[in-house]
Amino acid sequence: MLRSVILDARELKERDSAHAYLKEMLELPEYYGRNLDALYDCLTEMSEREILFAHTSEAGSYFPRIRRVFEDARLENPGLCVKYGSGFELGNRGEG
Numbered sequence: 112m113l114r115s116v117i118l119d120a121r122e123l124k125e126r127d128s129a130h131a132y133l134k135e136m137l138e139l140p141e142y143y144g145r146n147l148d149a150l151y152d153c154l155t156e157m158s159e160r161e162i163l164f165a166h167t168s169e170a171g172s173y174f175p176r177i178r179r180v181f182e183d184a185r186l187e188n189p190g191l192c193v194k195y196g197s198g199f200e201l202g203n204r205g206e207g
Contacts, residue, residue, distance in 0.1 A: 167196065
């Protein structure tokens with residue numbers, strides 16, 4: 112079953128707060144290293160996940176780096192779907 116998570120790109124302003132936000136919202140494991148390499152590793156290991164980025168036109172300065180990692184992971188992991196836009200309802204960690 113595909114799980115959907117909506118992320119607010121405005122929260123991705125700087126490294127430390129962005130990784131803390133991603134860890135919480137994506138429910139990353141405790142051993143998550145809070146860096147781009149660790150994020151890639153976690154994303155490529157996820158199963159059946161849809162990540163929706165809201166407010167990308169207002170994204171924080173760290174977002175382009177995060178986006179590259181999500182795009183690279185999406186190419187490696189066929190179960191990972193990543194979308195960008197502004198019409199998503201924030202705060203959703205829905206089960207499908």
